[in-house]
Structure formats: structure tokens, C-alpha cells
Amino acid sequence: MAILDPRLLELIETLVAARLDWLAFELMEGVQVGRPPEESEEALAAVRESIRGNAQPKARGEPQAIAVETKPIPPEDQVEWAAAYVEERLGDALEQLQASIDTLDFVVKETTERRDKAGAVAQPTDASEPRAVAVLLDLDGERKSGRDDVVVASESFPTLRTALAEWTAKSRGQATT
Numbered sequence: 001m002a003i004l005d006p007r008l009l010e011l012i013e014t015l016v017a018a019r020l021d022w023l024a025f026e027l028m029e030g031v032q033v034g035r036p037p038e039e040s041e042e043a044l045a046a047v048r049e050s051i052r053g054n055a056q057p058k059a060r061g062e063p064q065a066i067a068v069e070t071k072p073i074p075p076e077d078q079v080e081w082a083a084a085y086v087e088e089r090l091g092d093a094l095e096q097l098q099a100s101i102d103t104l105d106f107v108v109k110e111t112t113e114r115r116d117k118a119g120a121v122a123q124p125t126d127a128s129e130p131r132a133v134a135v136l137l138d139l140d141g142e143r144k145s146g147r148d149d150v151v152v153a154s155e156s157f158p159t160l161r162t163a164l165a166e167w168t169a170k171s172r173g174q175a176t177t
Contacts, residue, residue: 002031008028008031011083011086030085034072034073090160133145
């Protein structure tokens with residue numbers, strides 16, 4: 001288990017202040033667990049061949065749990081790893097939120113369509129068209145996210161990348177303790 005590089009504290013505190021404490025916990029856990037080993041090219045090629053050939057795996061005795069040996073992330077690499085991890089996770093979360101809102105919009109639209117006497121769907125105007133908003137209630141109150149929030153977050157993502165790159169460069173200049 002690796003020890004957290006003290007230079008990560010600024011990023012962790014920023015995540016908590018932004019109410020992204022879930023990501024701060026993931027980040028700390030990821031550093032402590034380390035990197036999983038990568039499969040060799042030979043093993044990957046063999047798996048690809050068996051999938052292409054539609055080969056069924058052969059059972060070899062009793063099923064066993066496989067313990068994966070992870071590689072600790074050395075302190076000098078933790079800053080770069082953390083910045084890449086935060087960018088990837090927030091990008092994934094933004095994509096998932098977009099997909100969820102698209103699905104909710106579809107459900108709301110399908111359940112609120114008005115049909116005329118002939119059974120045709122009346123065309124709503126933009127002002128009357130229902131829009132989905134995801135609301136999360138927790139101990140801190142409620143958090144709302146709508147399509148406009150996703151658009152703003154997507155437009156702000158390059159700023160996040162720049163800020164993470166600047167933090168990484170600044171942190172690289174500090175001594176590892």
C-alpha cells in the first residue's frame with residue numbers, strides 16, 4: 001500500500017470543496033491500491049484469437065479466485081496519475097449524466113405527448129416542451145442537473161484540463177517528501 005504524496009492534498013481539498021468527495025475518496029483509494037498489472041501482448045493475442053474462433057473456454061478443475069498483484073504508484077508519479085484519473089472520471093461522469101438526461105428526456109417526452117382527435121402527435125413549441133431534470137436529495141440538500149448544466153460543464157471541460165495541467169506542472173516543481 002502506497003503512502004499518499006502530500007502534494008495531492010491540494011487536489012483532494014479542491015475536490016471536497018467542489019462537493020466531489022466521492023472522487024476524492026476514489027483518488028485516495030486508487031493511489032493506495034496501485035496500478036493493476038497489464039496483460040502481455042501474447043496473452044491478449046491469444047484471447048483475441050479464441051474470441052474470433054468462437055472457442056469455448058475449457059474448465060480446468062475447481063474455480064479459483066485470482067489475486068491480482070498491483071504495482072504501487074511511486075510518489076513521483078502520483079501527481080500525474082491523479083490528474084489523469086480526475087480528468088478521466090469527471091469526463092466519464094459527464095458522459096453518463098448526458099446519457100441519463102437523454103434517456104429521461106425521451107421518457108418524459110413519450111409520456112407527455114399530446115395526441116389530437118385523429119391520433120397524431122401535436123407538435124409542442126420549445127417553451128411547452130417538457131425537459132428532464134435529475135434531482136439528488138442528500139443530507140446537504142438537493143442537487144439538480146439539467147441539460148443546460150451538462151452543456152455548461154462540457155464547455156468548461158477544457159478549462160479543467162488546463163487547470164489540472166497547471167497544477168501538475170506546479171506540483172512537479174515541489175520536492176517529494
